[in-house]
Amino acid sequence: MWNLKLSESEPVYRQIVKYIEERIRNGEFPPGIQLPTERKLAELLKVNRSTVSIAYDELRSKGLIRSRQGSGTRVSEDAWGLDFRAPDWAGYLAQGAFQPTLPMVRRIWEENRKSTNINLARGEMSSELWPSEHLRVLAAHLSPRLQLGYGDPRGEESLRAAVSGHLAAQHAIQVPENRILITAGSQQGLLLVIQSLLRPGDAVALEKPSYAYSLPLFASAGIRMFPIPVDEEGLIPDEVIVLHRRHKIRMVFVTPTYQNPTGTVLTSERRQRLIEICADLRIPIVEDDAHGDLTLDGSPQPPGPLASMQGAEHQVIYLGTLSKTFAPGLRVGWMAGPTSVIERIAGVREQMDFGISGITQAIAEQVLKSDLWEQNVKRLRSALTRRRDRMVGVLVGYFGDELDFDVPRGGYHIWVKRQQPFRDQELVETAIRNGVVVVPGSIYGAEPGFVRLTYASSPEVEIEEGIRRLHDAFKRG
Template identity: 55%
Template sequence: MEWKLDRTSKEPLFRQIARSFEKRIQSGELPPGAPLPPERKLAEELGVNRSTITAAYEELRASGLTQSVQGSGTCVSDHLWGVSPRRLPNWHQYTNGGSFLPTLPLSKRIREASADPRVINLARGQLSSDLFPEEALSDLLKSTPLTASLSYPDPKGDEIFRHTLSAHLQKHYGIEAAPEEILVVSGAQQALHLLTQCILSPGDAVAIEGPSYAYSLPLFISAGLRLFRIPLDEQGLLPDEVMSLYQKHKIRMVFANPTYQNPTGTTLSLARRKRLLQICEELRIPIVEDDAYGSLTLHGSQAPPPALMKLNQGGGSVIYLGSLSKTAAPGLRIGWVAGPRSVIERLADAKQQMDFGTSIVVQRLVESYLSSGQWERHLQRIRKELTIRRDVMLQALDQYVGDQVKWNMPEGSYHIWCRLRNAIPDREVLETGIQNRVLFLPGEIYGAERGYIRLTYAGVSESEIEEGITRFERTLQTVKNSAQI
């Protein structure tokens, strides 16, 4: 180690050592699974007693950043479920430094590799450009009058747009939310950021599905929150585990993606939705419902159960998040939060401080898009196209990797969740895939165990899907052959 101990500091030596490793783990220099030096060797290198190193390693294990592997010593934890926030920076510390937590190393590597035009990207979670409603939006831009003031907008959102959103939620989701109970945001991720900063505090424990898209977002750790896993099966999350997590960790909020969950594609059954609401009402724990994919039921599939917010109508236990990122175009950067008026007022106050409100031009454009019926027509088109692409990917998987991979049968959204029959370290399979010019998302990004892969069919053509799966097969074969050498 090039780093040196400060023997003049009042901070104990073992804590200095633990803090040094903590920084290297957070930065990605020491990725999940990376070994730490043997205690005896590190003690000699730093010129300290072995007991000092032992104490430092115990500190890291207690925080959840490292784990002991029998016969292999100490290594970085494979995940950060339940990590104590006292060992991780919180958002207030980062404002002093002017930055968020850095992008996770695996995500950063994928983003870098996606810049290569020769790569077939089965990782990108968005529609391909040919499915964007470009023509409809272009026509609406020409005909949408900007009669509203072009000064700073209402931080809650344009009133006309919020009335349209209120009608949209009622018509398509059965959700009754008055305009005063809706906040317009720049996508669902801004909504999550506002919630973590305004409703929760550093040190709070929250429950999310495991695996979950939310696990991949550094904003939760930036806010100093502890993430605890709610297990999933083919019917979605297990509601009674919420009671168990509350008893053990006093969780303060549940984040759920109950319909076509990302990344697994599972849909929470009606019985479990009712049970989850019952438990959270008893414990007085709010639920944040992310419904990004709820409208994307594929052809031939049954409609999903009602949204949690509809089932809880008038109960005040659910905060509902929606957007047009998955059903129209992510570049619009338009989303919404529906919930109790007191929560909306609090979030709107913070949004005023953050960005003075969402662009009135975009709000009026999207208002015209929704009220004109263009969104419904576009939705039918992309549901048809996504069904075709899903079927092409399923056929290719069966043809090329059926003996090496198990997968789900998605009834909606963009993704197929795969499990490798022989678990391979995520970084190894990812790097080999990049060498073969195909991208996918390892399950580690979502807090899953080793051996899971998310494949996305929304952002590529039918021919690219088939070629991408052949490259995926080549990747698995390469890794298998290298393991046998």
């Protein structure tokens, strides 16, 4: 709230007066709201208390604020001639149903946008990995019969048919187009599942740590989250039984292949055990397979998705996306599940946005029908392998045995643990001052000491410099 940046071009007390007056008139500081004491505001702004005292005196003389002994200083509620018709935005912001982004997460994303920082945080491919020329050609040759009206909330039938063929060819998931819904990426798929199938107070199980834990989707819907422990073989399935006995778990959210953030791969045995446990307990599984196609060169192929396993067609809601394997800005993903579930979610979807753009759906259809997707994934796997190897090499070179990590077999991330403890907030700020952005493990619900490093999000030539800056940040911390 008090993000006033003081300058030397004007007396400080006048800058404080203008800052407060502007927020009173635009409704950000509504009538009756309490302001900080003179001492507190002086501490926040790092100025002399006398400066704040002069500013408050001027605001009182204008009738904008009032001070009473015992009740502090407040914005005036009965000031003559002042226009207080602006809504109480502060009240609305505090009461909205959707929870705000965590301050540390917001800070990280803001810093990612600055070109002076090296981005080892954001989970998307850097611009030189985008298939820009392919997309330009596809866009130039779109059919004149392109859907420009409100389409089917499940997505265009031709794209759903293309997704059905893609899932069968790439993952042995046999699902007809009437059981597929097109989404704006996996994250929207999660939101649709939560809003359509769960109620406030419901309990769900997530891997610990988990990318989903960093999202406010569950808290916004009033959903209670409980952790499933993860080791080097992925989540521990029998913990679901314990959680269900204690909390009546209603849904399990998992990322079995190249789990985000740890990069672990759930073994075949544990996949089968998880399916059996959830079938016995009649608990549905939501499988996020955003990184599953990104097995790096020289690594063994992971087991097939849960949705490809026998009996899973009635039990698993499968989420896939083009964001990690083709282009994040295309914003096309898909959900596959039982017919009744897809119909229910399509009904909710129709109330929200009538589906995503027919233009991007048409492009995505051509990507999946041609060999473009396979060509791009092959190119991307090689590029990501080089980047992973580069990051592993410089991590060892700069940190030696200060860091523990497993070399990932796929995906975008390396999950590292530092032997010497550190405070996440201090690391984030020190790293930013050093010109590099990383995500501490606490964002994903991990224990202290972990950091997720992304080798896909910055140009390859910046990886070594990014790790060097991180090393300096740790030394200063």
